[in-house]
Amino acid sequence: MPVRPPATGEDPRIVRSRAIILAAAHDHFVAHGYLGANIDALAEEAGVSKRTVYNIYGGKEELFRAVLDRAIGIAEEFSRELADAMATVGLEGLAVRLVRVLLSDRVVPLRRLLIGESRRFPELAAAYYDRAPGLVMRTLAEHLPTLPGLRIDDPDTAAAHFAFLVVGAPLDRAMFGEQRLGDTELERAALAGVAAFRRAYAAAGNGP
């Protein structure tokens, strides 16, 4: 597990403990939700004392926020990578990446947790939406009108149509814990979504 280099003057043992606690707390909160989480059990899973957790984070709510801030930051990085890839991989390549990231074992449980806790922590759910799916859709809206062979009059609507043609159905199924499709089926569904998008947004003379 990667441990960030300590900031000047910071005790390297605290830096290490923090990384270990955050990783264990992520898995613990995903498994038990906010109310079901237990700092004693979590400390044991992290292999640190309960006192260490309280000394570094203060309490359960602060730890939850730290875990979610970090997870949202990682989701934002994934989204930025997807956004950066748009210029080079084509719509089909983008669709396959999108479905792989969004249906991953990292993203599905995070989305479930944020949706389940969106009433208790509305600002975390809103931050995720803005920094992950929102970022991808904004970048799509900028990118789609630059592509040859398409006619895009309303970039925001076209971006939403692309995203939900590609990931809508498998992601919604996954939210309810329905059996996750295999990689081949996911890829097939993503490419069928791109094909429908290309037909819907074909420039005149390019139609079926």
Added chain:
Amino acid sequence: MPVRPPATGEDPRIVRSRAIILAAAHDHFVAHGYLGANIDALAEEAGVSKRTVYNIYGGKEELFRAVLDRAIGIAEEFSRELADAMATVGLEGLAVRLVRVLLSDRVVPLRRLLIGESRRFPELAAAYYDRAPGLVMRTLAEHLPTLPGLRIDDPDTAAAHFAFLVVGAPLDRAMFGEQRLGDTELERAALAGVAAFRRAYAAAGNGP
């Protein structure tokens, strides 16, 4: 609040209490989640004694299952009405109904609760998926190939494309508690989804 007529021999006071408790418990579980729910507070909100709740339902888990079974039954009824309407209202009429039902104050909180509790109660989340969105998609897959002007080679994929072009983006935003679109914007988004669907699935000679 409608109270069902008592089954033969059933005490009408129990039938009435049950209806009152289920309605109050629905609001309470939606507001607090499963672990955050409290039978004392819930009984007070329902205006009955804690003892009455335990006598009728046994405990929190049984009450939660009874509330969710009922809510899933109502979602199934909505879905069956949508399915029945397909033959008469056209794709545009269907899209507007779909977005109104799915973005309603009844469905959004229920979906959040089921997604948040899908790890603890996987069979309830699966039952909802099968009996509500699953039912709508199966009916769409049967209905779409019968419509004039469309070419549908893969009915299941076309059904998913229709549903997520129409409700995908606003529903995903709503799951994270992002500001709900107004009725006019929702309707506009739904109709833009149908227009994209018609372009994507236009029969030859009917294209753009």
